[in-house]
Amino acid sequence: MSDVHPVTITLSEKVRTFSANFQTETTFSSGWQSTLKAAYGKAELRCGCTGSGPKRLAVKYYEGSDQFSLARFSLSGGQHSIDCQFYSASPTQTGAGGGNSSVLDQQPDGSVKIRLEIGMVERDTPAELASPKRPQQERKPSTSQSSMKLLGLLHYLWDEAGLNQWMSGFAGKRRPSVAYRLINNATENVWAGTLKLVDQMLLPAFGADTQEADRNRERAAAALESKHRMLLIAPLAAFTQERADIMARQMKISGFHGMPIVYMKAGLWDSTVRRFKNELSAWRNGAGTVAIVQVELKKSSKSVYASAIDMAIMSITSEFIPVESSYERIIADRLVAQGRSFSKPLRFDSITDQVLPDFILTDTKREVPLEVFGRNDAAYLQRKREKEAYYDELYGRGGWWSWNASANSDAESVPPFPAAR
Template identity: 35%
Template sequence: MAKGIMYSVQITGLPQGGTFPAPAQSDHNREWRTKLKDARANKAEARVICLCRGQHEDLTLRRLVVSYLREHDRFYLSAWQHTGGQHRHDCRFYSVWADEASAKTYASSVVTVNADGTFSITLPVGLSRQSGNNNSAPDVNPARHPRTGKTKPSMSLLGLGHFIWQQAEINTWKPQYVKNRPRNALWLASRINTTAQSIRVSRMTLSDVLLVSAANEGAQKQVNQQRVRFATENKKRMVVIALLKADAAEGYTEIQTGRLRLSSPLGFPNLCVSPNVFRACERSFGAELSAWTKGQKVVAILETEPPTLRFERINGRNVPITEAEVIGIALMRVTPRFIPVDSGYEAIIEARLCEQERCFIKPLRFDAEEDTLPDFVLTDVEGKESVPMEVFGMNTDEYRARRAVKTEGYNKEYGNEGWWSWDATLNNAEESIPPFPAQN
């Protein structure tokens, strides 16, 4: 893509703010320089906002950081950390990736931004079956990439789930979300559906072959049925994203018989799971399966072979039955608000942040191997762009070594008091969670 368009910038929170169109954003414009200088000096009150998507009541959206290069005597703007995706795809502040680690994970061709703002993504197993290929078992596991240390040539199903969560901002939380619309399974399905309309895989729009949870009375059931018919007739693989059913004991029993049932699967084909595919899921997502058995919400991201139609004689009648063989299962543990978490300790902090009406982002790793991302990022701390949060939940020698490296890095970048952490390995740790940094 090109460098990006300069859109108007709005400055608020100063005695005299203003809106500056692109031509006015020049070092030769004394008013522009003065406003940037004042905004940088008054970080607690000032808001510098990109208007690439127009004005918005939420002044935390598309906020910009004002920096100063002393050696060049120049002010410049950049997007807040983890917020590049909030901007228009043609905006100079737009970024597909929220952090450098994710950007370096994949080859450049794995995710591309098209001229119309849609994304083209390469999956390990494409959505179109090759004609004459009767072998349904893929040569690779599409659910999660092995830890090879190499740049990934495709995005796994787990990476696709993370990509959708990030683009739909499901991994972002603000107190007003509770007041606007409750986050339930149907809200999640709608959010995923909308985002999938802007994603292309194998030269197809992902939403054409996507199945999500549906209600009896809503239109999504019929949409799911239409998509299954399309995939059956055109021999297209399908992607399914939905919660594992709440009753884990019953769900496990069904998997042993070769069938996977998800939450509210109206309009879905029967999902058939081979022992090999489920064993691969157990190896890669054992922690998520364990959380499921303990009553936690777990999202499944599946890829299936093209659905097939057969007839079964039931009570003297030929009954049509549509089935689809699952070729990959990725799992993602989420909180009641569908924020992804990697452990019960993270879930405790997420719940407490929401109880205290804090604004935060849960950074997502995609298929990155380096554990460089914070567990959460607070975005409502007075005078700060963001405050990283770390939950230290293990006490092995290897983990302590990684913890020391992270601690040194955070202290160097943010200062000893510029980030937050909780040692969850201590006795009665939940009773001594440090207070969160003060909010605006």
């Protein structure tokens, strides 16, 4: 597991440092909670790990739990040392360094304001005008973005929830209920315009009489009353041909309890199939697949239902680690099986030619990028040479790892990973 480090809290010009033991020992739990409660919204907090940078922390309060906890400032994980509980890949190692600064506005209190491609207030833009008009051939992204797309938001929330990271101590603990609770918590300090994002979220509930199902009903009722759009994040139901045929008309998801039935806007599923060919191919082969859907709520004489106006798809492993190909899935599963610690950099809405490692080992003396080369067409081989030169310059020859899956795609051909420290 990653380490807990001392935390320095500055409140009313008084500076105090709280040890890792005080933060974690059961004996001090009430005292630590009282300390966080006093600091909530008032103090400046900094992590005491050996990383470089401000290492600012925020106190988060989860409604209904009566509990306070610490969280890193958004996209600041790279400032922490790789043994720190708040570590994540730095923005330069993810798509967050590729044009998202204009759509992610960090606030002094640690909260974040985002600008979504489609606003969350229905009366601002009618649905027929709000939904992006995407040509069959997607345009190449620009080097900067004026708004965040749904896939970018899904990547951001996955990163903030820490679901793109793995450590051996997570084994057996990353259940679906836990993963989606982390996603819910990740939205607590995020605002879309004047709306707190957590209030606009519909997340999986695995039972009709669960707290999560009741929460979905309450949020949907409030959004319907205020005419706010909602965001639904849920796994697609396991593939069957019947479900695939129905998808053009109605979403089929797991963990649907407390959610309204979601009907698809004409042409949306066809557009999604074109845009996310690899992800939906993996879904058809039985792999885990998560959808993020922006919906508008409607009320008929009998019930409340939802109309989907935009969506995006992401493939995940059984441990909720995002992957972009079957080769990446092999690597992620093997790293988990070997008890390694690693992160998966996410692309967000970044430009497509930004060099991002497929994975980063974090239990080595220093971070080690892992790269999978899965094709051998001319354009890809040119890109491969550019990546090799980039990694050699940044990490030195032998300072990074690769698997040439295009030469031998058998899982047994995967080279040994660099040794853990």
